Amino acid sequence: MVTKKPKVVIIGAGMAGLTAANKLYTAELLDLCVVEGGNRIGGRINTSEFFGDRIEMGATWIHGIGGSPVYNIAQHINSLQSDQPWECMDGLLETEVVTISEHGYGLNPSLVDPITNLFNKLMDFAQGKLVLEDKNIAKSSNGGNLNMSLGSFLRRGLDAYWDSVKDDNQDIELDKWRKRSLEQGVFAMFENIQRTYTSAGDLQMLDFNAESEYRMFPGEEITIAKGYLSVIEALASVLPAGLIQLGRKVSKIEWQPDESLQIENGTSNKPVKLHFVDGSIMFADHVIVTVSLGVLKQGIHQDSGMFNPPLPSFKTQAISRLGFGVVNKLFLKLHPIHDEEYAINFPYLQMVFNQSEPNPKIPWWMRRTANLSPIYGKSNVLLSWFAGKEALELESLDDEEIIDGFSKTISSFLLNSKHFKKSNELCNGHANESSFKVEKVLKSQWGTDPLFLGSYSYVAVGSSGDDLDAMAEPLPKGTTIHSNICSAPLQILFAGEATHRTHYSTTHGAYFSGLREANRLLHHYHCIDI
Numbered sequence: 001m002v003t004k005k006p007k008v009v010i011i012g013a014g015m016a017g018l019t020a021a022n023k024l025y026t027a028e029l030l031d032l033c034v035v036e037g038g039n040r041i042g043g044r045i046n047t048s049e050f051f052g053d054r055i056e057m058g059a060t061w062i063h064g065i066g067g068s069p070v071y072n073i074a075q076h077i078n079s080l081q082s083d084q085p086w087e088c089m090d091g092l093l094e095t096e097v098v099t100i101s102e103h104g105y106g107l108n109p110s111l112v113d114p115i116t117n118l119f120n121k122l123m124d125f126a127q128g129k130l131v132l133e134d135k136n137i138a139k140s141s142n143g144g145n146l147n148m149s150l151g152s153f154l155r156r157g158l159d160a161y162w163d164s165v166k167d168d169n170q171d172i173e174l175d176k177w178r179k180r181s182l183e184q185g186v187f188a189m190f191e192n193i194q195r196t197y198t199s200a201g202d203l204q205m206l207d208f209n210a211e212s213e214y215r216m217f218p219g220e221e222i223t224i225a226k227g228y229l230s231v232i233e234a235l236a237s238v239l240p241a242g243l244i245q246l247g248r249k250v251s252k253i254e255w256q257p258d259e260s261l262q263i264e265n266g267t268s269n270k271p272v273k274l275h276f277v278d279g280s281i282m283f284a285d286h287v288i289v290t291v292s293l294g295v296l297k298q299g300i301h302q303d304s305g306m307f308n309p310p311l312p313s314f315k316t317q318a319i320s321r322l323g324f325g326v327v328n329k330l331f332l333k334l335h336p337i338h339d340e341e342y343a344i345n346f347p348y349l350q351m352v353f354n355q356s357e358p359n360p361k362i363p364w365w366m367r368r369t370a371n372l373s374p375i376y377g378k379s380n381v382l383l384s385w386f387a388g389k390e391a392l393e394l395e396s397l398d399d400e401e402i403i404d405g406f407s408k409t410i411s412s413f414l415l416n417s418k419h420f421k422k423s424n425e426l427c428n429g430h431a432n433e434s435s436f437k438v439e440k441v442l443k444s445q446w447g448t449d450p451l452f453l454g455s456y457s458y459v460a461v462g463s464s465g466d467d468l469d470a471m472a473e474p475l476p477k478g479t480t481i482h483s484n485i486c487s488a489p490l491q492i493l494f495a496g497e498a499t500h501r502t503h504y505s506t507t508h509g510a511y512f513s514g515l516r517e518a519n520r521l522l523h524h525y526h527c528i529d530i
Contacts, residue, residue, distance in 0.1 A: 005030050007033070007286070008030045009035060010033070010034045010287075010290065011274075011291060012291050013041040014044060014290060014510065016495040016496045016513050017034055017288065018034070018236050018239075018514070019514030019515055020495060020518040022239070023514070025238060029527060030525075032243060033243060033282075034244045037451050038249075039247055041246075043452075044455065045059045045229055047228050048442075050331050052084070053084075053086065053375060054082070054226070056227070056228055058444065059228050062508075063216055064217025064218055066217050068217045069511050073235070074224050079224050080225050080226075082225035088222075088375060098347040098348065099349075099352060100350070100351065100413045101353075101413075102412050111183065111186070115187050119154070119187060119191075122157040123211075126154075126208060147461065150194075154203065186352050188353070188368075189353075189371075193371070193385075195368070196327050196385040196387045199324070200325050201391075202388065205460050206458055248278075252307075253275075254274075255273075255287075255491045256488060257491075258476075270284055270285050271285065272287050274287065286492075288495055288514075290494075293471075295452065315470060318463070318468075318471050322471070323458040323460035324453075324457050324498070326454050327455040328387075328444045329384075329444045330441065330443045331375070331443070332383075332384070332403075332438050332440075333439045333440040334382065334438060334439065335437040335439045351372065362405075365394060368387070370385070392448070402443070406441075456498075456505040457498035468501040468504055471498055474517075474520065489524065490520065490521065493520060496513055500512055
């Protein structure tokens with residue numbers, strides 16, 4: 001008699017889902033299927049091309065190569081080198097950083113560097129990497145206030161820094177005010193960079209204490225020459241044709257948290273029933289849910305009804321409390337300048353916006369963009385990052401509106417800049433024009449994509465690492481076995497970056513979570529994890 005293999009359905013063909021599928025398929029003990037709502041694999045990994053350059057619309061960096069499973073896979077499949085130019089192939093171009101205020105004045109390192117060092121020290125302290133020797137600045141932690149946000153901590157640190165700096169008696173009050181205003185703008189620039197790192201639209205929403213739990217791998221941060229998608233394709237390569245089903249969006253998951261299953265002839269009915277938007281259904285013994293936290297947030301509402309019956313309160317509360325933000329990338333192709341006399345290599349531009357007297361010509365959605373730079377050394381493709389409501393606004397704009405907003409912004413920054421003095425010559429002295437003509441734009445749109453509804457998770461004020469652990473708890477909780485009745489264990493398992501306590505928001509966090517849930521099932525069936 002042939003024993004049927006337990007049926008496992010994985011929802012989502014991103015990093016977490018394909019890692020789990022890769023592990024479970026190689027064990028050859030389960031009937032496996034991956035259903036993906038979109039028309040491609042990869043999830044929030046989406047490698048593309050833009051004017052001959054390889055770019056990433058989603059996940060971009062390997063955050064530290066020491067111990068990273070993503071780095072190990074990329075190295076193993078020879079994806080770290082390519083003849084085709086790729087995004088950030090020469091790192092962050094930090095040797096060419098130029099910091100300019102919105103009215104076009106280059107800022108002296110003597111003003112920028114102290115604020116840069118202060119911000120870095122405050123972040124190192126928040127992340128548990130540093131003990132601050134300056135008692136005034138250290139007091140900004142407020143004794144570990146459990147409800148404090150990272151944003152509040154950083155601003156207290158800036159205030160404490162100003163209190164600790166002795167005023168130069170030769171400075172007149174106006175000069176002091178101008179200096180403080182510029183320092184505040186520089187500090188805000190680094191806050192905006194941090195927003196894109198974390199996806200928190202406002203750092204006042206980001207929990208301070210959770211920062212010290214987040215873990216980074218040691219070593220340099222790099223991009224993948226042949227594209228992040230090459231790692232995904234390597235994971236999927238062991239799966240036979242047809243195991244991954246594209247265009248199969250799940251609309252409802254029915255499960256049995258309390259009802260027991262009658263055993264008939266030594267087997268039980270499959271406890272999970274999946275409904276798809278096309279009207280089809282599928283039954284499973286186990287389902288691994290790897291959809292984004294944004295989709296889960298939408299799915300726990302009664303009107304959406306993703307789960308029937310609804311998830312237990314411990315799970316819905318964790319989903320509700322955790323943060324899930326939007327981060328988008330904007331690529332701008334500059335029209336090439338063939339006249340060598342006027343050819344200008346665009347630097348890594350740090351933009352300091354005036355916090356008290358903003359230029360009305362600059363659109364609001366540009367005002368918290370921290371930097372603009374070529375995607376590699378001499379590329380004429382520029383990249384800028386957007387987070388929060390600005391990122392969502394970017395998704396709603398057409399190309400002409402984006403080009404117009406960019407042109408007005410960069411013109412303001414180039415107005416008096418010595419670094420770009422050729423630009424005024426090239427545009428015949430017109431301050432409202434720029435020598436950098438945008439030919440084409442390309443933007444990501446993670447916030448409005450119904451398959452994601454955002455970019456990645458963060459620990460919001462009011463939540464904690466315990467909520468990330470709760471996200472990882474399988475359902476139903478606990479198993480009881482009687483004479484002829486048993487509750488079906490591990491009906492719904494959860495994976496994805498938002499289920500990892502120390503590596504949330506990363507691709508390697510998603511990888512670890514997929515491996516965790518695959519091993520959970522293998523251990524359940526008394527398989528040895530190899």
